[in-house]
Amino acid sequence: MLMDLNFLKKLVKKGEGTQLEFKKKVANTQKILKEVVAFANTKGGLLLIGVDDNKTLSGLKYPEEDALIMTQAIIDSCRPKVSFSLESVTLNNGKEVLAFDVKESKKKPVFLANKPKGYFGKAYVRVEDKSIQSSIEVRRILKGLSINKSFPISIGDLEQSIIKAIYDEGFTSISKISDTFNLPYTKASNLLVKLTISNILKIRPKEKEDQFFLSEPSI
Numbered sequence: 001m002l003m004d005l006n007f008l009k010k011l012v013k014k015g016e017g018t019q020l021e022f023k024k025k026v027a028n029t030q031k032i033l034k035e036v037v038a039f040a041n042t043k044g045g046l047l048l049i050g051v052d053d054n055k056t057l058s059g060l061k062y063p064e065e066d067a068l069i070m071t072q073a074i075i076d077s078c079r080p081k082v083s084f085s086l087e088s089v090t091l092n093n094g095k096e097v098l099a100f101d102v103k104e105s106k107k108k109p110v111f112l113a114n115k116p117k118g119y120f121g122k123a124y125v126r127v128e129d130k131s132i133q134s135s136i137e138v139r140r141i142l143k144g145l146s147i148n149k150s151f152p153i154s155i156g157d158l159e160q161s162i163i164k165a166i167y168d169e170g171f172t173s174i175s176k177i178s179d180t181f182n183l184p185y186t187k188a189s190n191l192l193v194k195l196t197i198s199n200i201l202k203i204r205p206k207e208k209e210d211q212f213f214l215s216e217p218s219i
Helices: 005-014 029-041 063-077 136-147 157-169 174-180 185-197
Strands: 020-023 045-049 084-090 096-102 111-113 121-127 130-133 201-204 211-214
Touching: 005 020, 005 045, 005 084, 020 029, 029 045, 029 063, 029 096, 029 111, 029 121, 029 130, 063 084, 063 096, 063 111, 121 136, 136 185, 136 201, 157 174, 157 185, 157 211, 174 185, 185 201, 185 211
Parallel strands: 020 045
Antiparallel strands: 045 096, 084 096, 111 121, 121 130, 201 211
16 A cells, blocks of 8 residues: 555544554554454454544654564564554654554454463454454354355254344344353354354454344345
């Protein structure tokens, strides 16, 4: 992506969203890395550093130093490795905005390591203009979809009843299916995960409890 000041202004005017995040400065790399991981686990996105939440182009006084810090942080803390490119745009005040173009990862889930160069940590996904920690189910679905795009599943009476219940209600959750069908929580979780990997259902990640809905509006 080749970015100039005019393009940057138009981009920032749109505001933050599923694939766009603003950060004023490199103050807390772990917080910023959550956005990088979330982009990699979702559809990719553009991280602009030197832009306030109110869309002000404040810029960075030491962009080269900040670029080095963030680049090394991404390399050290994202597992598996995240693909990204970096550009800088010079503002009228002489300061610069860093634009990290984070690619969607082919191998998911991507984790933010709990220590540099570690292999254990938390995964995040992008939901609208927020990056939220993913549930176990989201991680399993991300992994399943990245390994095999088509996952055959046997549809029995229970699965048909669950699909019918979701059709009637519009969406559901693991706890709702567990209560409705008197199932152990883990079994309800496994069923919804399998139905999602098989593309019968879609998942809508939430901070409290994920929602599941039909991939197609009719059954």
